[in-house]
Amino acid sequence: RFSVIVKNEVSKEFTTLEKDIIIPEDDSTLKMSSLVLGYKLDHVPSKANKLAPFKIDLDQIYHQPKKIFHPQDKLFLVYQILGLTFDLEKRGKLKFEFIKGDEQFLSLTKKVNEYRDRFNFIEVFSLQSFPPDYYRIQVTLLDDDHEVLSEEERFEITSASIFPRPWVRSKTLSPPDDPVYSFILGRQLFSKGEIDKARVKFETAYHKRPDSLDYALGLARAYFALKNYAKTKQILLSFKNLDEIPYQVYLLLGKSHQALGEFDQAVSFYNEAISHFGINIYLLNSLGECYYR
Known part of the structure; x- marks a missing residue:
């Protein structure tokens, strides 16, 4: 579930939006996404490996909630079709219908195999012949002229000069x-308390970037929660000579040594924590327990 809260800091008014997001688990099921109507498309090969909203492969789509266009604009239609079979790729057709009011304004058909990408579909339409009015665009996947899938979206052509x-x-x-x-x-x-599952994810991140203190600290916290104190030490000791060490590193190293009965080393790390971050009741209690043992 996707939740957004928008708040006016002056008037203190706010509004919320919640919507369920569905991520298909099975790509083999034939389905068509909703249609995105953009007013601009940029080719961005420099960001080929980056993720961004409304970026399709090497193309960045710009659109807005109110689907309003000028007759001078181009309409960039973007959608996806999942689960296309070989037969549909070979003989399937895509029919584009523009409906003005209740009447068909424009219709054209294109073969699926004319597209290089059979997953992400981008089609560009000039709007110069579209007079200002309200329209619907309907995209239909046909198999031997029989409708298989269909999606539609509404938009407006404005007469405003600006x-x-x-x-x-x-x-x-x-x-x-x-x-x-x-x-x-x-x-x-x-x-969520799913520590062992968290450990697997932390290990994946840490093994790909073992020089990251954040990743190491996340993995060490999981090891400590699972009572694997030896591995907690092993992960964090390689970072003990850094110029700036977070409090959690000293604390976890001290607690791990203490849990293993290595009280002198535990006292050393607790004292390091005190010298860098000041004293607190937890460190005092931990030191007292180590001296008592």
Whole structure:
């Protein structure tokens, strides 16, 4: 479920939006995505391995919630078809119908095998012949002229001489194989209490980037929660000579040594934590337990 809260910091008014997101598990099931109607398309080969909203392969699509176009614009139609069989790729057709009011305004058909990409489909339409009005575009997948799939979307052609487009800012994400995603999943699983599943994700991230203190700390927390104190030490000791070490590293090293009965080493790390971050009741209690043993 995708949830968004938008708040006006001045008036304190707010609104929320929640929507279920479906990620198909089985690509073999034939289905068509909803249609995205864009007013601009940029070819961005420099970001080929990056992830960004509404980026299809090497093309970045720009669109807005109110699907309004000028007659001078081009309409960039983007959609996906999952589960296309060999037969449908060979003999299937895509029919594009523009409906103005209740009447067909424009219709054209294109063979599926005319497209290089048989998963991501992009079609461009000039709107110069479209008078201002409300329209529907319907895309239908045909097999021997029989309808197999169909999706439609509404849009408007405006007569306004000036129609501002929104400012667009999107954060480009790392490629899908980047270890950051395993790390994020590991943190989520850890928060849910699924420690062993979290360990697997943390290990994947750490082995791909063993020089990352964040990944090492995540994995060490999972090992410690699973009472694997030796591995907790092994992971974190390689970072003990860094110039800036987080409090959690000293704490986990101290707790791991203490759990293994290595009290002198535990005291050393607790004292390091105190010298860098100040004293607190937990460190005092831990030191007292070590001296008592």
